[in-house]
Each structure stands twice: as structure tokens, then as C-alpha cells.
Amino acid sequence: MQTWILAVLLVLSLFANGYLFAQRAAPSAAPSPDTALTRDLQRLLDDLDAEPEWRHRLVSLGRFATVRDERRRTQQQLVHGELFGLLTDPAPDFVAASSLLEDIGREDSHYRSRVLEQLIVLLNDLDASKRTILLDRFRLLELELDDFARFERLQP
Numbered sequence: 576m577q578t579w580i581l582a583v584l585l586v587l588s589l590f591a592n593g594y595l596f597a598q599r600a601a602p603s604a605a606p607s608p609d610t611a612l613t614r615d616l617q618r619l620l621d622d623l624d625a626e627p628e629w630r631h632r633l634v635s636l637g638r639f640a641t642v643r644d645e646r647r648r649t650q651q652q653l654v655h656g657e658l659f660g661l662l663t664d665p666a667p668d669f670v671a672a673s674s675l676l677e678d679i680g681r682e683d684s685h686y687r688s689r690v691l692e693q694l695i696v697l698l699n700d701l702d703a704s705k706r707t708i709l710l711d712r713f714r715l716l717e718l719e720l721d722d723f724a725r726f727e728r729l730q731p
Contacts, residue, residue: 612716613728619712620729623705630731632697637726640690644724647686654678687720694723 620630658675661667698706 612718612722613725615716616718616725617729619709619716620731623709625701625705627731629697629700630729632700633726634729634731636690636693636697637724637729639693640720640723641727643686643689644721647682650682651679654682690720690723 620633623630654675658672661672661675698709701709
């Protein structure tokens with residue numbers, strides 16, 4: 576009887592050691608830079624101690640930026656398709672190709688200006704000290720206008 580008990584304990588010990596070894600050997604999933612930036616933005620929003628309405632508006636700015644970015648990408652895909660269609664011709668029209676490249680640039684510029692307009696409206700509702708804190712942290716996080724879509728993921 577004692578032999579069976581020792582054998583069972585040995586088997587359980589082997590399984591437990593194997594499990595612990597596998598846990599140690601498994602690489603920990605490092606958070607992606609996207610996740611880290613979102614976490615930093617959430618911490619900034621929590622530290623800012625702004626009014627709840629303003630915080631909801633910042634999240635809404637993220638939704639606005641996401642929608643605008645999706646629209647911009649769709650437009651760019653269409654223009655890129657036209658551009659590659661032009662370039663596959665035996666005698667490509669370089670003037671038309673340059674015009675399409677300008678269209679891509681205009682769409683980018685329009686997207687960025689709309690997002691910036693919305694940010695300015697939002698910043699005007701913060702008092703000067705909180706606005707300074709927010710903009711300084713944006714600079715430290717190296718936040719770009721294309722990153723504003725991440726605001727959508729924040730919890731107001």
C-alpha cells in the first residue's frame with residue numbers, strides 16, 4: 576500500500592514540476608507599444624482630473640479621428656488603385672499620376688486639419704494649467720495626430 580501512495584505522490588510531483596517549469600519557460604507577452612501608449616493616455620486622463628463631460632468629449636474625439644482615418648484610408652485606396660492603373664499603361668501619364676499624388680496629400684492634410692480643429696475646440700474648454708499639463712504629456716509621449724484615434728479606447 577505504501578508503494579502505491581509513494582508512486583502516486585511521485586507522479587503528482589512530476590506533473591507539478593512540469594507545470595511550474597512550463598510556466599517559467601513560457602515567454603511573457605510584452606505589451607505592444609500600442610497598448611503601452613493607450614495605458615499611458617489612460618493614466619494621463621485619470622491624472623488630469625478634468626470634468627467628466629470633458630473626458631467624454633476626449634473619447635468622442637478619438638471616435639471622430641477613427642472615423643476620419645477610416646474614410647481617409649478608403650479614399651487613399653481608391654486613389655492608389657487609380658495610380659497603379661495609370662502606371663500599368665504602356666505609356667503612363669505622369670501628369671495624371673502627379674495629380675493623383677497631390678490628391679493623396681490633400682486628403683491627408685484635410686484629415687489632419689479636421690482632427691486638429693476638433694482638438695482646439697476641446698482644449699479651449701480646459702483651464703490653462705490643465706491644458707499645459709495635457710500638451711506637455713502629449714509631447715513626452717510623442718503623440719501625433721494619427722494617434723488621436725487611440726482616445727476612443729480610453730475610459731472616461
